Amino acid sequence: MSGRIEKSVARCIKCGAPLSQRNIWPIVAFPCPTCGAQLQTAQWYRRVTTATGLLCPVALALAAGVRTWRGLLIAELVGFLPSLYVFVNFFKFLVPPKLVAGLPKDASLNLRDEPKSADSRPR
Ligand SMILES: [Zn+2]
Numbered sequence: 191m192s193g194r195i196e197k198s199v200a201r202c203i204k205c206g207a208p209l210s211q212r213n214i215w216p217i218v219a220f221p222c223p224t225c226g227a228q229l230q231t232a233q234w235y236r237r238v239t240t241a242t243g244l245l246c247p248v249a250l251a252l253a254a255g256v257r258t259w260r261g262l263l264i265a266e267l268v269g270f271l272p273s274l275y276v277f278v279n280f281f282k283f284l285v286p287p288k289l290v291a292g293l294p295k296d297a298s299l300n301l302r303d304e305p306k307s308a309d310s311r312p313r
Pocket of ligand 1: 202203204205206207222223224225226227
């Protein structure tokens, strides 16, 4: 045993095994370390993580006194990759993600966690 204590924030939806934050990938699907089931965070969680990472450079530039569109654009272009990296890797420690069943990357149907309210296909 390593003797380290890790706080569990979520459980596998298939086998119920506790998952530490280090095992959770906020943007992509990942396997459960115990049963191997594909898991991913809820779609709203991925959107909030990405949007926060994208908006953070603009917020920092505004806080630093930048008031021109050109300055905000430059701040976004320079800052969005580092900001996205930080939020994708550390946001999960602040806000524990909700887990859902993962789908393979090449799944083409919209079968993720937001079902359509009505079927609008023509017959
Ligand atoms: Zn599992």
